[in-house]
Amino acid sequence: MTTFNDSTKTFARMYTYDTLQDIANYLLERTKLRPKIAIICGTGLGCLAEKLTDTDVFDYETIPNFPVSTVEGHAGRLIFGYLKGIQVMCMQGRFHYYEGYPLAKCSMPVRVMKLVGCSHLIATNAAGGLNPKFKVGDIMLMKDHINMMGFAGNSSLQGPNDERFGPRFPVMTEAYDPRLLDVAKKIGRDLGIENELHEGVYTCLGGPNFETVAEMKMMRLIGVDAIGMSTVHEIITARHCGLTCFAFSLITNLCVPDYSYKDDANHNEIVEIGRGKEPVLVELVQRLVKNIHANLK
Numbered sequence: 698m699t700t701f702n703d704s705t706k707t708f709a710r711m712y713t714y715d716t717l718q719d720i721a722n723y724l725l726e727r728t729k730l731r732p733k734i735a736i737i738c739g740t741g742l743g744c745l746a747e748k749l750t751d752t753d754v755f756d757y758e759t760i761p762n763f764p765v766s767t768v769e770g771h772a773g774r775l776i777f778g779y780l781k782g783i784q785v786m787c788m789q790g791r792f793h794y795y796e797g798y799p800l801a802k803c804s805m806p807v808r809v810m811k812l813v814g815c816s817h818l819i820a821t822n823a824a825g826g827l828n829p830k831f832k833v834g835d836i837m838l839m840k841d842h843i844n845m846m847g848f849a850g851n852s853s854l855q856g857p858n859d860e861r862f863g864p865r866f867p868v869m870t871e872a873y874d875p876r877l878l879d880v881a882k883k884i885g886r887d888l889g890i891e892n893e894l895h896e897g898v899y900t901c902l903g904g905p906n907f908e909t910v911a912e913m914k915m916m917r918l919i920g921v922d923a924i925g926m927s928t929v930h931e932i933i934t935a936r937h938c939g940l941t942c943f944a945f946s947l948i949t950n951l952c953v954p955d956y957s958y959k960d961d962a963n964h965n966e967i968v969e970i971g972r973g974k975e976p977v978l979v980e981l982v983q984r985l986v987k988n989i990h991a992n993l994k
């Protein structure tokens with residue numbers, strides 16, 4: 698007999714296809730916008746949502762069956778609006794495993810995006826730079842991820858599979874759209890920021906603690922370039938339901954695998970770094986949205 702842990706069971710009962718469709722309908726009945734592109738704002742990156750015009754704003758508390766944001770730097774609002782004239786929907790604040798939400802609940806808004814009619818997801822995050830070439834304030838375009846939590850048997854797709862979202866065993870070899878990666882690199886060159894722009898591999902750890910030196914050493918050995926506590930399960934859920942994905946990390950602190958390094962990660966500084974990089978991040982996302990829109994079928 699199949700058994701699930703309690704949180705998975707609760708989730709499976711709570712977020713059925715019909716419940717998620719109800720949430721999507723609740724939103725669609727209250728906004729005239731029909732975006733194809735969804736954006737998730739990472740820690741300190743809520744500035745992206747502030748650029749939207751003619752908005753319909755939904756506080757998470759007001760959306761039936763939606764979780765609430767509990768982390769500083771995550772406003773907790775779903776915003777429909779126009780980014781330079783193009784309709785988008787934007788999560789200003791995401792959900793993390795360390796807040797006490799199962800991964801499926803953290804990723805549930807991605808399925809709502811799909812049911813609202815989105816075909817593309819842009820996910821952003823704040824992350825610690827492990828690759829020695831990275832500096833604070835650099836941007837790492839996510840080329841791939843290592844699903845560390847998945848290695849431990851924890852997945853946002855755990856539990857009964859509803860084929861209306863996607864297959865039981867989804868493929869992850871092109872999780873991050875190669876075309877959009879190329880587009881972002883070209884945007885970086887056009888903006889003259891190619892020296893601050895990297896491609897790399899991200900991993901999500903459960904948090905909320907930052908890493909030990911030994912853990913950083915291990916991550917480096919297995920090919921991780923940046924470490925965070927989000928995004929991977931969102932992308933897995935998004936690919937499962939057929940969204941085209943693009944993601945980047947803002948390097949907000951360095952993960953230096955050296956016991957003599959004393960500049961420890963600090964959440965308040967992480968939030969501040971995001972705010973400080975607003976102009977370039979907004980420009981990158983705006984240009985990317987324009988390109989996606991121009992290529993929509």
Ligand SMILES: O=P(O)(O)O[C@H]1O[C@H](CO)[C@@H](O)[C@H]1O
Nearest residue numbers: 739740822823926927964967
């Ligand atoms: O991944 P986002 O939401 O950007 O936030 C990152 O920053 C926070 C730590 O300061 C963690 O929540 C980590 O995941």
Ligand SMILES: Nc1nc2[nH]cnc2c(=O)[nH]1
Nearest residue numbers: 823824825924925926962
């Ligand atoms: N796990 C982890 N998450 C982060 N988010 C921002 N910086 C970091 C970091 O150094 N480690």
